[in-house]
Each structure stands twice: as structure tokens, then as C-alpha cells.
Amino acid sequence: MSLPVALDAMGGDHGAPPNVEGAVAAARAGVPVILVGDRVKLHAELGRHAGSASLPIEVVEATDVIGMDEHASDVRSRTQASINVASRLVKEGRASAVVSMGHSGATMASALLTLGRIKGVERPAILTHLPAKGGFTTLLDAGANADVKASYYAQWARLASVYLKVVEDRENPTVGLLSIGEEDHKGSALVLEAHGLLRALHGRGVNFHGNVEGRDIFRNTTDIVVTDGFTGNVVLKLAEGEAKVLFGWVKEALQSGLKSKIGGLLVRGSLRGLAERMDPSTYGASLLIGVRGLAFIGHGSADARAVKNALLRAARAHEANLIPRLEAAFTEQTSG
Structure with a gap:
């Protein structure tokens, strides 16, 4: 089975419900997902979806979440925040991409700090x-x-x-x-x-x-x-x-x-x-392009459909070998 997509399942205006519903829909469409957040809340939410136990969905504990009204700079000190845990799963090769409908500034900061930039890229966009x-x-x-x-x-x-x-x-x-x-x-x-x-x-x-x-x-x-x-x-x-x-x-x-x-x-x-x-x-979410890993940023008001589409897009980008292809393009340019 392909590498799962890590979803910051506590992020967004509505918390876990649309994230879990979107993850279930994506898993039914063949995309494995790791839900990152409060284990108890996420399992309870999964329990509301019939047949979810047999789907390729895993839950990884994160004890903290960076709220929409908090500072993006909090990413540095709050290592157990769901967005940081999700980004680390990509860094460690346990997930193909990170997707978050939460704090966009925190998602950018976490992806940049955890994954770094593609060589030759000054700032991701x-x-x-x-x-x-x-x-x-x-x-x-x-x-x-x-x-x-x-x-x-x-x-x-x-x-x-x-x-x-x-x-x-x-x-x-x-x-x-x-x-x-x-x-x-x-x-x-x-x-x-x-x-x-x-x-x-x-x-x-x-x-x-x-x-x-x-x-x-x-x-x-x-x-x-x-x-x-x-x-x-x-x-x-x-x-x-x-x-x-x-x-x-x-x-x-x-x-x-x-x-x-x-x-x-x-x-x-x-x-x-x-x-x-x-x-x-x-389209589900926007790609933070230029970091050395796949990171997708969605709307705080995202519904389950947006979450599902973001997860499908992330899986597609991984299957297309996007990061190695981007790195190769910049290596060719600098050596050419």
C-alpha cells in the first residue's frame, strides 16, 4: 500500500468532525491517512462512520493544537502541536505529505522548520x-x-x-x-x-x-x-x-x-x-511549494469535501514524484 498522508485532524474552524469525515471519504477512495491529534476524540469521531475500522486510517497522538487566533511563531516551542507532529511524520518518511486546514501561518512555519527548503529556493510560495x-x-x-x-x-x-x-x-x-x-x-x-x-x-x-x-x-x-x-x-x-x-x-x-x-x-x-x-x-487545499516535502494548506472553514480533495491531491503529488522532480530541476539549472 502507498505511503499515507498525514492530516492535522484538529486544525480548522470546526475541529475534528470535517477532518475525520474527509479522511474516511479519502480512505474509501484508496488514499491511506494518518489522523494526527487527540487520540480519544479522533477514535470517537471515527466511531460515527460505519465501516471506518476496516479502512486504511491510523491515529497518531498529538497533545497540543495551535489555535486559529494564536501566533505562527508558537510552532518553534510547541513540539507536540498536531501540525508539528504531522510535519515530522513526513520528515521521518512515515507519511507522503502533510495536510492542514488549521492555522496557515503555523502550517507554513512548521513545514519550513521541519522539512527545510529545496536547494536553490529562497522562499517557498x-x-x-x-x-x-x-x-x-x-x-x-x-x-x-x-x-x-x-x-x-x-x-x-x-x-x-x-x-x-x-x-x-x-x-x-x-x-x-x-x-x-x-x-x-x-x-x-x-x-x-x-x-x-x-x-x-x-x-x-x-x-x-x-x-x-x-x-x-x-x-x-x-x-x-x-x-x-x-x-x-x-x-x-x-x-x-x-x-x-x-x-x-x-x-x-x-x-x-x-x-x-x-x-x-x-x-x-x-x-x-x-x-x-x-x-x-x-481543489481542497493549496500547495506550499519550495519546501523539501509535500505540505498542503486549506481553508479554516473547510468542509469534509475539501478535506477529501486535499488528501487526494496530496497523494497524487506524491505519486507523481513531485519533490524529487523539483529538486532535479533546480540541480540541473544550477549546474547548467
């Missing part, structure tokens, strides 16, 4: 998928680094290019640099410097398209969009917020009168499919 025309656009950094150097953009472009190639079967994915205009001379001093570095990498592991604007993200103008973590996080939250509001407006419009209600019944199936595409839980 949060890689996320945003629903776009024809599928999705991969955006990074979605919030790990508010302050950046131009060199980070070039490293992230290379990391994301390898990721899309090996995990998503995208051959020679295109990279766009988020700016305030498509022209090469548009953007801040930092963006202009990054543009030069990306242009120099074109054809050497990066297929650089040039500058892209905010609207291009949803048009899928490029497969990958690179930006700093501050901007990327604003883009991500804006997209999720706007999708919810727009969907609310559509529902209101379809309930505004008898004709609209009849029309609403006719398009209900199509709208359900659209809602699914726009739902963040479809």
Missing part, C-alpha cells in the same frame, strides 16, 4: 488554482510572502512549471507576470526587475509569456501567474468573495417573480455545476 476559462489558472504566491525580491518570482515560475508538468500533465506551461499593463515597461521597480529575470529564463525551464493583468487570470491567458504574496492573497480573496456575491445575485434574480422562478427550475442543474466549479473546496 503558496500555489493555488483559480477557476478560469477552460479549467484553472495556477497562481502563486497566494499569501506566504508579503515582501519579496525579484529573484523569488523566477524561482516560483520554475517551481510552478515543474508542478504543472508532472502533476497536471501540462506540457511547457506558460508563465505570466502580474502587472498593471501588458507592456514590458509597465509595473513597479520590483516587477520590472522580475520581468528581466523571467525573460532571461525563457526557454530554460520557463515559458515566459510576459506581463498579464488581473483580468487575464480568469481568461486563462497563461497557465501560471506569478506575483507577490500580498497581491496574490488579495486576488484570491477578491475572487472568492466576488464569486459568492455574484452567485447570490443570480439566485435573487431567479426568485424575483413567477417567470424567473420557472426559469430558475430549468437552469438549476447547470447552476449547480457552475457553483461546483467556483467552490474553493473543489
